[in-house]
Amino acid sequence: MSTRYISEADRVRAALAVIPAEDYATWLDMAFAVKHGLGEAGFEIWDTWSRSASNYDGRAARATWRSVRESGGRTLGSLFWLAEQHGFDLKGSGTPEIDMAGSGRDRAERATQAREADQAEEEARARHAAAAREAVSIWQWARPVGPQHPYLVHKDVMPVNTLRELEATELRALLGYAPKSADEVLSGRVLIVPVRIGDALSTLELIDEQGRKSALAGGAKGGGYWMTDIPPAQGDHGDPILIAEGVATALSAHRATGWFAVAALSSGNLRRVARTWRERYPDADLLVLADLGPGQERAEHAATDASARLALPVFAPHARIADVAPTDFNDMAVLAGLEAVGDVLREAAYRHVAGSNEADLPRPDEVAWVTVEQKQGERKEDRPMGRLKQDAGEGAKRGAKEAKDVSGVDLAEGAMQGAGQPAVSNDGATRALSRREAGAPLYGLDEVPGELKALAQHRFGAQIRMATPRENGGPYRGEVFNTEHYLIQEVATRSVVFHAKERMEFVSGRLKWCDENQRLNGADVQIGYDGDRPRVYPWDRARDQLERTVASLKKSAHELGLGEDVAQTLEELQARSWSRIREARAAALEQSKERPARDGEAAPDR
Structure with a gap:
């Protein structure tokens, strides 16, 4: 007996439902695939699926759909193959096959789709392998994160050794294309975030100064994660393992507790990452950090599937950051301080062990609200924030806890390495990460x-x-x-x-x-x-000298009482000067790539 006929549009809709929409490369690939298979009629299906992403932008979606072509190299076979990687079953009861006793035309169509799926799988593997090799090269080329990275300053977090950076112009020269977030090109200093699947570096997440995010074209992110530090050894995981959605949330939670943290990089990826770490550490305490809003339900499912505990951030009723309601533990750290975040996470991790309950969690009315101007009397900001902050009550104790002795990770080689590069404190002063005290000379x-x-x-x-x-x-x-x-x-x-x-x-x-x-x-x-x-x-001597000079001038301006306008002007001059330097370097790099190798020697493999 034949099963009910399911239209191709319904099959596409069902398959898309299991694919996370947050990743830009996946989102773009699915636009090509849907347009190839359904034409203009597929926009409604693709747009509805796109709305499931927390970073959905309707204007960008419409512009992207107009720009893609049906001959863009992605087919419905690509879509169905990717859906199967996320657990979709074409033959399952939820998606019955098309008229299994039907006409020869339907059987031929299914055979064609199967061939396309096999071809798409092979092509995807080749793209993933190429992107992984490119990720290793770029990670090796990138520099340790320098002081005052605008995105990290905005998020009020410290750089760690598992992050690096490149100028956007350098990155474009190395990749051969300009990474984009939606339809906006990344600019300025770009954070290089290594994404691992298992023990292998698979791709890179790229975050620019404004917080725009992208990834390497063709890279695999499904099931991938970023780590704040060295993973604990088997049998040596007394502290809970934190699983966050984004990089900034993982950094804030890591600083607040000192515990090892990973970032799944999208809410749709939380479940797979949580399962990975449960398989890797079957006896460890896992704590999934939920973002309030659309991602909360996915975090709850991830915690349930991985037998992990769930932690939710706590905010006052009218809390705002730049007129936007806060959603994650990074927002909570900005508003309430690291100590408050640490209290919530420790309570969530140990409540069942200690016999406590939800009533012990901090309440929003237990903190007082102050404006930025009031807060500046307590801690001078390097730039106007234009946002409200929550007083943690004992914020003066934060400084002693903010530096953590961590080892660097050369993810390209899989070996852990100590960098010793400078980090940046909240007041903009450069200070070294905590490390063991220098000893005697190694040799005379x-x-x-x-x-x-x-x-x-x-x-x-x-x-x-x-x-x-x-x-x-x-x-x-x-x-x-x-x-x-x-x-x-x-x-x-x-x-x-x-x-x-x-x-x-x-x-x-x-x-x-x-x-x-x-x-x-x-x-x-x-x-x-x-x-x-x-x-x-x-x-980078030039950047170091420029930053030191500007920092010295800002300090002198502050001592002379010249006001924030002078500091802001100096920052603008610094940005312009550095922009000219990196443009000159990018031009020189392009010229060197075009110049034939001298004396028959090959250029270094970057």
């Missing part, structure tokens, strides 16, 4: 060959101070001269440090290539020591 100057000392004097001047690095020392910053067994680094005027290369590690493929091909001379780098092991990172 008498162990450095005399010819190297003579070479240093010839390179940097006859009258120079010479030193050797200390255990856990650094970061040492400056120009280097490369030799077979040592890097000679000018760390200050007429002051050099001799770094032995025996156990030295270069964190990017570009630096390693430069070392192996004698191209490191004259390069500016920073070197940090994890115990007695040196790690070499890129360092």
